[in-house]
Amino acid sequence: MKLRPDRAKLSERTEKRSMFAMLMFGLLFIGFVGESPLEFDKVMYHGTWRSVFVEFAPLVTSLPGISMTPWQILLIALVPFCLGASSTMGQHAREMDRAIFVSIACIAVTFLWGLVGGGSAYFAYYQVWHFLAALLIAYLLMSAVRTERDLLGLGKLVVLAALIRATLCIYFFWTHIRGKVYPLPDYVTDHDDSMLFAATTLILSIWALLKGGRATWIIAGLVVPYLFYAMVLNNRRIAWVELGLAMPLLYFLIGAGPLRSRINRWLVIVVPVLLIYLVVGSKSDSPVFAPAQAFMTTGSNYDASSLARLEEDRNLLHTLVDIGNPILGTGWGLPYVRETSVYGNYHADWILAPYTPHNSMLGLVAYSGFLGLIGIWGVVPMGAYLATRGYRRSTELVPRAAGMIALCSLGVYSAHCYGDIGLQSLPGALIFGAALATAGKVAAWSEALPSAKTTTRAEAGPALEPRFAYRKGAAPRPYELPSERPGVSAGSDVTGKPARAPMRRPWR
Numbered sequence: 285m286k287l288r289p290d291r292a293k294l295s296e297r298t299e300k301r302s303m304f305a306m307l308m309f310g311l312l313f314i315g316f317v318g319e320s321p322l323e324f325d326k327v328m329y330h331g332t333w334r335s336v337f338v339e340f341a342p343l344v345t346s347l348p349g350i351s352m353t354p355w356q357i358l359l360i361a362l363v364p365f366c367l368g369a370s371s372t373m374g375q376h377a378r379e380m381d382r383a384i385f386v387s388i389a390c391i392a393v394t395f396l397w398g399l400v401g402g403g404s405a406y407f408a409y410y411q412v413w414h415f416l417a418a419l420l421i422a423y424l425l426m427s428a429v430r431t432e433r434d435l436l437g438l439g440k441l442v443v444l445a446a447l448i449r450a451t452l453c454i455y456f457f458w459t460h461i462r463g464k465v466y467p468l469p470d471y472v473t474d475h476d477d478s479m480l481f482a483a484t485t486l487i488l489s490i491w492a493l494l495k496g497g498r499a500t501w502i503i504a505g506l507v508v509p510y511l512f513y514a515m516v517l518n519n520r521r522i523a524w525v526e527l528g529l530a531m532p533l534l535y536f537l538i539g540a541g542p543l544r545s546r547i548n549r550w551l552v553i554v555v556p557v558l559l560i561y562l563v564v565g566s567k568s569d570s571p572v573f574a575p576a577q578a579f580m581t582t583g584s585n586y587d588a589s590s591l592a593r594l595e596e597d598r599n600l601l602h603t604l605v606d607i608g609n610p611i612l613g614t615g616w617g618l619p620y621v622r623e624t625s626v627y628g629n630y631h632a633d634w635i636l637a638p639y640t641p642h643n644s645m646l647g648l649v650a651y652s653g654f655l656g657l658i659g660i661w662g663v664v665p666m667g668a669y670l671a672t673r674g675y676r677r678s679t680e681l682v683p684r685a686a687g688m689i690a691l692c693s694l695g696v697y698s699a700h701c702y703g704d705i706g707l708q709s710l711p712g713a714l715i716f717g718a719a720l721a722t723a724g725k726v727a728a729w730s731e732a733l734p735s736a737k738t739t740t741r742a743e744a745g746p747a748l749e750p751r752f753a754y755r756k757g758a759a760p761r762p763y764e765l766p767s768e769r770p771g772v773s774a775g776s777d778v779t780g781k782p783a784r785a786p787m788r789r790p791w792r
Contacts, residue, residue, distance in 0.1 A: 301437065304365045305428040309441055311359060312421075315714050316445035316480065318344040318355070328474045333460055335452050351406065356413075359420060366427040376426050377731075380724030383666040384419045390659030391416065391616075394652035398615025407639045408617030411651070414713040419663065421717030426724050432682040435725070438718060439487050439689070446484035447507065449477050450514035457517045471518050476711040478523035479700050481511050483715050486530055486692045493543075494685045516574045524575040526699040530692040537675060537688055593703070596641050599623050604650040613653035620650055644707035645698070667723040668694050674726030683726040690726070693719035 318340035322331055343355045391412055398408050429435055453473045461468065485508055492504040515523045538544050565576025603621045608614035619638030641647040648656050668691055675687030697716045700706035 301434060302428065302430065304362070305430070305434055305437075307358075307362060307365075308421075308424055308428040309437060311355065311362075312438075312714055312718070313441055313445060314340050314343055314355060315710055316442075317448050320345050329456055329460075329472075330469060333456060337448075337452075351409065356417065359417065359424075362424055363420070366424045375430070375725065375728050376423075377670055377724035377728045379666060380422070380426065380663075380670055380720065380727070383663040384423055384720075387419055387660050387663045388416065390652065390655050394612055394656055394660075395616050397609075397612045398617040398651070401615045401618060403615050403617025405617060407619075407636070408615075410636065411616050411639055411708065414708050414710055415660075417710075418713035418717035418720070421714065422720035422724070425718060425721030426728075429721065429725050432680065435682055435686050435722065438722070439491070439686070442480070442715070442718070443484050443487060443507070446480045446511060449473065449480055450511050453477065453514040453518055468519075471520055473518055475520060475522075475704055476709045477518055478515070478520045478526065478704070479696055479706070479709070479712045479715050481515050481518075482523050482526040482530070482696045483689075483693045485511055485527060486534075486696070487689050490534065490688050490692070491685055494688070495681060519574070520704070521574075521577065522700060522704045525703065526696040528575075529699045530695040533692050533695050534688060537672060537691060539676075593642055595624055597643055597646055600641055600643065600646045600650045604653070608650060609653055611653045612655055613649065613651045616651050618651070620647065640705050640708050642703065642705055644701040644705055646702075648701075648707060663720065664694055664698060667720045670727035671719075671723035674723065674728075674730045677730035678726060683729055686722050687726040690719045690722040694723070 317337045319325070319328060319334055319338045321338065321341050322334060324345055325331070343358075344353050346353050395408055395412065399405060425438070429438065457472050461472065488504040488508055492500045535544070535547065538547070561573070562576045565573030569577075599622050600620050602623045603614060604610070607621055614620075617639075620641060622638065641650075645661070648661060652660055671687045671690040671694070673687075675684050675691070678684045678687065693715055697706060697712055697719065700709070700712055706712045
């Protein structure tokens with residue numbers, strides 16, 4: 285159905301969520317919380333424990349012989365439903381569709397370029413399938429999401445998944461690690477939960493900021509600290525960096541107005557306290573100062589992890605400049621060249637290390653060159669542009685909040701890709717795809733509303749100019765003709781007498 289001002293709210297209240305949307309939400313939920321068996325995943329929970337969500341293992345475990353999971357097959361099987369829904373709904377942002385198609389085409393070109401250069405099809409597939417899944421999710425969700433109610437459901441799904449993962453993180457730490465493992469491990473669940481925790485924190489914070497209300501702030505005030513505690517236990521500094529980089533996007537997107545004025549008044553108080561917190565936290569090992577430690581050690585010349593990342597970046601640049609093609613890169617399926625390996629000596633059984641660098645953005649450039657930077661990654665700035673446009677042109681609460689959340693989530697994903705193998709992360713792909721779809725959706729809605737208002741105004745006829753009586757009696761309401769008042773004939777004023785032309789008063 286077409287989005288029209290007189291039907292938008294009615295459809296939101298009465299229209300049932302489609303089966304296509306329910307299937308998409310179900311797949312996203314399984315992707316967020318599903319766990320592979322211990323024999324196939326030695327990273328999550330350090331390969332020592334599984335929660336009840338291991339029941340989803342048959343859906344997220346690769347089938348023998350084809351290296352694809354039933355989850356991936358079900359995602360692809362939903363494409364025909366997407367085409368049918370998009371033909372009837374017409375609610376895709378054309379710019380987003382084009383960016384997705386261009387990105388897929390560039391991946392195909394650079395994939396073939398890697399095979400021609402002797403690359404491995406299996407390693408190339410592993411390098412790009414998560415990103416391709418994110419693009420497919422974005423396209424499918426733009427057809428599945430039809431009303432504001434669906435957008436709210438998508439946000440609640442992400443929050444629910446984050447609460448589940450945070451609860452499992454806290455439970456595993458206190459039952460299997462605390463007092464039993466020395467020294468404490470580098471993380472509790474896995475690396476990918478950082479994006480989920482950061483994106484959910486932004487969802488709750490932005491919703492409370494824009495919607496307001498005591499209940500909304502209470503929920504945010506309870507859930508956000510709970511997520512922060514899980515982030516501290518999981519001990520991934522990239523999570524705090526993602527939040528720190530997304531906050532400026534939120535501030536500049538708000539624009540000048542009363543809300544920014546209130547934020548500025550709070551910043552006068554918060555910034556000095558934050559600076560003191562960072563200075564004190566940089567010299568303390570207490571978990572309370574985990575965010576400060578994350579910011580102060582990122583890029584440090586004294587931190588072993590940062591030194592390994594910097595060495596890896598130099599190797600990627602060497603691969604691109606001295607070995608690869610500047611336009612097409614080396615192609616997918618080929619490892620980057622290790623010119624030096626002083627700090628980045630990864631374990632021998634991690635065979636994917638030279639194919640999945642921590643800096644996924646620089647790795648994308650090394651493997652696909654200038655074409656990948658513009659064509660493949662170009663979908664990210666396009667999503668940011670559409671999210672900003674949808675936020676600024678929308679007048680309703682849900683699309684405005686969704687546009688702001690989409691923009692900040694794209695910032696979270698970009699930060700994770702820059703710092704911690706985000707290109708090969710399934711939870712990251714889910715967040716990325718949902719952010720792209722949300723950006724495209726709110727942009728499409730913001731374009732549909734002005735045209736719908738114009739159509740409605742044209743169907744109603746030409747606008748009537750206001751006429752007011754200068755005689756005694758009650759004046760008609762604006763845009764109301766005297767003949768439309770009960771008991772008054774056409775050509776008469778409000779007193780029932782023949783209408784006269786209004787007297788012109790002298791200019792004063």
